[in-house]
Amino acid sequence: MSAPANIDAPTRDGVGDSPQRPDGIGKVTGEFAYASDLWHDDMLWGATLRSPHPYARIRSIDISAALAHPGVYAVLTHEDVPGAKYYGLDHVDQPVLAIDTVRYQGEPVALVAAEHPEIARRALAKIEVSYDVLEPLTDPRKAAFDATAPALHEHGNIVRHQPVRFGKISEGQRAAEVVVRGEYQVGMQDQAFLGPEAGLAVPTEDGGIELYVATQWMHVDLRQIAPCLALPEDKVRMTLSGVGGAFGAREDLSMQVHAAMLALHTGKPIKIVYNREESFFGHVHRHPALMRYEHGAWRDGTLVYAKAEIILDGGAYTSSTMNVVANAASLGVGPYSVPHIEIDTYGVYTNNPPCGAMRGFGAVQACYGYESQMDRLAAELDMHPLEVRRINAISQGSVLANGQVVDTPAPLAEMLDRLAATPQPEPADQTDIRNLPGGAANTTHGEGVRRGIGYGVGLKNICFSEGADDYSTARVRLAAVGGEPTALVHTAAAEVGQGLVTLQGQIVRTELGIERVVIAPADTQIGDAGSTSASRQSYMTGGAVKVACEAVREMIFERAADQFGVPADELSLAGGKIVAQCAGVLAALADFLGTEPIEAVREFHHRPTQRMDPVTGQGDSHTQLALCVHRAVVDVDVELGLLKVVELAAVQDVGKVLHRNSLEGQIHGGTAQGLGLAVLEEIQVVDGLIRNPSFTDYLIPTILDMPPMRLDILENPDPHAPYGLRGAGEPPTLSSTPAIAAAIRDATGLPLTRVPIGPEDIIHSVK
Amino acid sequence: MRLTIQINGEQHQVDDVWAGESLLYVLRERLGLPGSKNACEQGECGSCTVYLDGTAVCACLVAAGQAQDREVVTVEGLAPGAGELHPVQEAFLAAGAVQCGFCTPGLVVAAHNLVRRNPEPSDAQIREELAGNLCRCTGYEKIMDAVRMAAANTQEAGA
Ligand code: FES
Numbered sequence: 001m002s003a004p005a006n007i008d009a010p011t012r013d014g015v016g017d018s019p020q021r022p023d024g025i026g027k028v029t030g031e032f033a034y035a036s037d038l039w040h041d042d043m044l045w046g047a048t049l050r051s052p053h054p055y056a057r058i059r060s061i062d063i064s065a066a067l068a069h070p071g072v073y074a075v076l077t078h079e080d081v082p083g084a085k086y087y088g089l090d091h092v093d094q095p096v097l098a099i100d101t102v103r104y105q106g107e108p109v110a111l112v113a114a115e116h117p118e119i120a121r122r123a124l125a126k127i128e129v130s131y132d133v134l135e136p137l138t139d140p141r142k143a144a145f146d147a148t149a150p151a152l153h154e155h156g157n158i159v160r161h162q163p164v165r166f167g168k169i170s171e172g173q174r175a176a177e178v179v180v181r182g183e184y185q186v187g188m189q190d191q192a193f194l195g196p197e198a199g200l201a202v203p204t205e206d207g208g209i210e211l212y213v214a215t216q217w218m219h220v221d222l223r224q225i226a227p228c229l230a231l232p233e234d235k236v237r238m239t240l241s242g243v244g245g246a247f248g249a250r251e252d253l254s255m256q257v258h259a260a261m262l263a264l265h266t267g268k269p270i271k272i273v274y275n276r277e278e279s280f281f282g283h284v285h286r287h288p289a290l291m292r293y294e295h296g297a298w299r300d301g302t303l304v305y306a307k308a309e310i311i312l313d314g315g316a317y318t319s320s321t322m323n324v325v326a327n328a329a330s331l332g333v334g335p336y337s338v339p340h341i342e343i344d345t346y347g348v349y350t351n352n353p354p355c356g357a358m359r360g361f362g363a364v365q366a367c368y369g370y371e372s373q374m375d376r377l378a379a380e381l382d383m384h385p386l387e388v389r390r391i392n393a394i395s396q397g398s399v400l401a402n403g404q405v406v407d408t409p410a411p412l413a414e415m416l417d418r419l420a421a422t423p424q425p426e427p428a429d430q431t432d433i434r435n436l437p438g439g440a441a442n443t444t445h446g447e448g449v450r451r452g453i454g455y456g457v458g459l460k461n462i463c464f465s466e467g468a469d470d471y472s473t474a475r476v477r478l479a480a481v482g483g484e485p486t487a488l489v490h491t492a493a494a495e496v497g498q499g500l501v502t503l504q505g506q507i508v509r510t511e512l513g514i515e516r517v518v519i520a521p522a523d524t525q526i527g528d529a530g531s532t533s534a535s536r537q538s539y540m541t542g543g544a545v546k547v548a549c550e551a552v553r554e555m556i557f558e559r560a561a562d563q564f565g566v567p568a569d570e571l572s573l574a575g576g577k578i579v580a581q582c583a584g585v586l587a588a589l590a591d592f593l594g595t596e597p598i599e600a601v602r603e604f605h606h607r608p609t610q611r612m613d614p615v616t617g618q619g620d621s622h623t624q625l626a627l628c629v630h631r632a633v634v635d636v637d638v639e640l641g642l643l644k645v646v647e648l649a650a651v652q653d654v655g656k657v658l659h660r661n662s663l664e665g666q667i668h669g670g671t672a673q674g675l676g677l678a679v680l681e682e683i684q685v686v687d688g689l690i691r692n693p694s695f696t697d698y699l700i701p702t703i704l705d706m707p708p709m710r711l712d713i714l715e716n717p718d719p720h721a722p723y724g725l726r727g728a729g730e731p732p733t734l735s736s737t738p739a740i741a742a743a744i745r746d747a748t749g750l751p752l753t754r755v756p757i758g759p760e761d762i763i764h765s766v767k
Numbered sequence: 768m769r770l771t772i773q774i775n776g777e778q779h780q781v782d783d784v785w786a787g788e789s790l791l792y793v794l795r796e797r798l799g800l801p802g803s804k805n806a807c808e809q810g811e812c813g814s815c816t817v818y819l820d821g822t823a824v825c826a827c828l829v830a831a832g833q834a835q836d837r838e839v840v841t842v843e844g845l846a847p848g849a850g851e852l853h854p855v856q857e858a859f860l861a862a863g864a865v866q867c868g869f870c871t872p873g874l875v876v877a878a879h880n881l882v883r884r885n886p887e888p889s890d891a892q893i894r895e896e897l898a899g900n901l902c903r904c905t906g907y908e909k910i911m912d913a914v915r916m917a918a919a920n921t922q923e924a925g926a
């Protein structure tokens with residue numbers, strides 16, 4: 001970073017401290033307004049009719065009975081979409097409302113506005129849609145490779161095929177002394193944020209619309225919404241409302257255009273809130289993966305080649321599949337030095353539910369594959385699983401599969417050593433059945449219970465890759481308010497729970513040496529902040545707030561240098577005062593500012609990256625890389641297939657700890673989602689139909705499922721990033737899944753190649 | 768139908784309630800008390816936890832009519848006074864147990880219900896008691912810290 005941080009003159013609650021969240025009081029008292037809490041005089045409720053079929057042609061839609069239902073104000077179909085009929089994150093292919101074809105179960109077909117949500121639901125039931133039901137294409141391998149499969153989109157069924165060719169695979173194959181092969185699968189995971197999709201659309205007098213929604217990236221929403229409404233972007237004003245978690249599921253549009261259409265049509269404010277069942281149909285999920293891996297090594301454990309085929313089921317529409325493929329391909333062998341690599345990654349269309357962004361996308365699936373392979377290799381060579389990883393671990397200067405040189409610290413060997421040195425948990429106290437698999441259900445008193453230990457290592461790219469300029473924008477305005485220097489920070493960045501609002505205040509306090517910071521509501525009245533995804537907001541919006549503060553500081557120093565006749569480079573800000581190296585305190589900031597606030601708007605861009613070559617996959621595609629390693633200790637009742645994760649230990653390098661409390665929360669939370677994928681969570685899709693769209697049947701970890709965690713956080717700064725930070729939210733989601741799976745394999749001796757692993761997988765495989 | 772409920776110490780009368788509405792809907796949409804959350808509306812997540820005549824329940828599973836003439840306390844009613852926080856709320860904040868916060872109101876009520884009955888809960892008791900409250904963000908570690916802290920604070924305050 002250009003300007004030195006003002007970090008040596010620490011300000012209370014600045015960078016590195018753990019101040020409380022500015023939105024915290026509202027969240028513990030119930031006053032914080034989430035999108036589903038919004039309310040407006042005279043508002044109506046919107047509801048969405050969805051396709052019951054995964055694949056069908058629409059013959060006709062009859063809305064007359066629904067429209068005649070008392071209390072109904074509008075019934076809309078694709079014919080009523082004012083502008084563009086399609087939208088999409090990367091590729092415009094998803095209809096606002098189905099036109100002549102539905103490609104997945106749950107695809108929106110029609111909308112209703114009514115005075116009560118129950119009236120809206122009843123009206124939906126009166127819409128008559130006549131379908132010609134088609135045979136759904138649900139096998140991703142068939143979609144990718146079978147020429148007789150129906151083409152679901154004009155350009156075929158392959159969203160993206162990304163090869164990686166590094167070194168010379170035939171040489172590696174010749175040199176290998178041992179070869180391990182495996183086929184692995186990852187089921188479809190749901191983000192399962194707790195705050196359902198919701199928002200309020202309010203028509204404005206100028207014919208525009210105000211949208212209050214829970215989203216991850218307002219500007220990309222805006223770029224999709226405005227054309228569909230046939231409105232210029234400045235007539236669609238978006239404000240972020242309270243977001244109840246995101247994890248990728250809010251990167252695509254859900255109810256935004258629908259609510260706006262109903263509001264424009266009826267002239268009344270429209271509220272839409274999905275219930276839990278609808279939420280399972282209303283957002284994209286994590287791509288299920290079919291993976292074939294082959295690793296060759298010398299007898300001493302040194303890897304000589306890796307081959308992989310990774311098929312990612314993108315479901316009915318493109319969403320972010322292009323980028324998911326790029327991650328799985330470029331990170332397909334993980335943080336290991338491999339001289340010869342051949343990877344083919346495919347993202348495909350099927351009639352399964354659409355898949356897109358979820359925490360760690362692409363990298364999560366591949367990590368489960370390559371880590372399972374590392375365990376196989378260790379077993380084949382009779383080595384410790386940590387040893388085989390240590391031998392092949394990347395470090396600064398290593399080359400990744402995409403040819404990119406790791407040019408910042410990557411202390412994987414050290415991290416593995418620290419994990420090895422972490423004390424083991426005690427054996428379970430079997431006198432209390434709550435410590436055993438099955439818990440209070442009293443299924444065992446210890447008989448049949450075996451303990452397993454497993455390890456996982458993950459490598460995640462931070463910020464957008466492949467040439468994206470995912471910049472962020474911040475306005476910082478410093479004014480004297482009631483005799484106190486007070487900064488107002490304005491960005492469009494989405495706080496989804498991770499604590500960015502806290503961090504923004506910390507950065508301002510550190511950079512401007514003041515205490516009072518107010519975070520303005522995030523909206524589209526300022527430039528793009530990019531997405532709250534890819535673990536990028538601390539880096540990008542943190543970076544934007546920092547450079548905006550630096551600009552404010554410079555303006556203060558220029559003015560002060562003039563006024564006090566002191567060279568600008570001798571000035572600093574601390575304790576709300578302007579201080580000169582030799583002369584001491586020159587002025588209180590509040591007096592200095594008087595009635596003239598100082599304001600700066602700045603953009604922050606990360607270093608440029610390159611697209612992966614379409615044939616070789618080579619190119620410096622990543623901005624930053626981050627490592628996390630896990631050890632899982634699991635007790636398994638091998639007779640009943642029940643298990644208890646006893647402890648999870650993680651070592652993560654975060655570059656610089658900005659807010660320890662939030663950081664730990666990210667590692668805990670990311671680890672928990674990885675545990676969910678390992679042993680609990682799967683959207684069960686049969687013939688294109690979701691069988692478990694509820695929290696009764698789709699299980700996310702409870703407080704009984706999550707064990708205590710040990711964290712060991714390292715700080716090896718990345719010189720390219722603000723404060724040396726490294727994005728931290730996603731890496732733990734990668735490595736916890738393979739660690740837990742490996743521990744279960746260790747306890748049971750079973751191959752268990754598919755996650756999530758359920759009791760039936762264990763008992764059915766036990767002889 | 769017409770409904771009379773005492774909520775957070777105040778008597779409320781609500782008109783035109785549909786028979787199918789839940790207590791949660793009445794609180795959130797008819798009485799302007801959206802603190803109780805609606806993460807599942809099927810009794811699986813605990814985000815809607817409130818007291819009904821002193822017993823912690825999922826408001827989404829209580830038909831509005833069942834609350835007739837009864838006393839409800841919601842998360843909005845826990846703080847001792849305006850601008851103040853209950854020690855359980857303080858603990859959730861201080862421990863960093865709040866991320867997106869959507870689970871928080873339900874967890875605060877559930878934790879309040881635990882520490883008032885059991886001022887020194889063991890970790891196993893905390894886990895058992897809060898097993899019906901889902902949180903997707905925190906991995907529960909900081910929630911454990913918050914409840915331990917809340918129990919300690921409550922004892923100290925002699926509350
Ligand atoms: S909303 Fe009541 S339990 Fe989930």
Ligand code: FES
Nearest residue numbers: 867868902903904
């Ligand atoms: S803090 Fe987000 S669900 Fe608990």
